[in-house]
Amino acid sequence: MGKIKNLALIFLVVLLIALPLFMHRNAEFGGADDQAEEAIAEIAPEYHPWFKNIWEPPSEEVESLLFALQAALGAGLIGYYIGFTRGRQKGA
Known part of the structure; x- marks a missing residue:
């Protein structure tokens, strides 16, 4: 029963991540980085970034997805570590 529950939860998480990308194909998923870049260009047009990107995602949606996956991971x-240490304390 536990494996089925875990698989269902994983499926729901993947569905919650992927569904908005398919439902709103032409939507713009902009973030604070884009707004900061525009503000810097407005304030100091001669400014050049210190570093260049190693890889540029093909679209903003993919960039948002990768950011969300990084945050979820x-x-x-962190949740695993907290649960592990709490379980170890209760078991001792």
């Missing part, structure tokens, strides 16, 4: 690792 980080939250999952």
Whole structure:
């Protein structure tokens, strides 16, 4: 029963990530980075970034998806660590 529940939860998470990308194909998913870039260009047009990107995602949607996956992975690792240490304390 536990495996089925976990697989269902993983499926729901993947569905929640992918569904908006298919429902709103032409929507713009802009973030604070874009707004900051525009503000810097407006304030100091001669400014040049210190570094260049190694790889540029093909679209803003893919960039947002990668950012969300990174945040989910980080939250999952932190949650696992907290749960692991709490379980170890209760077991001792």
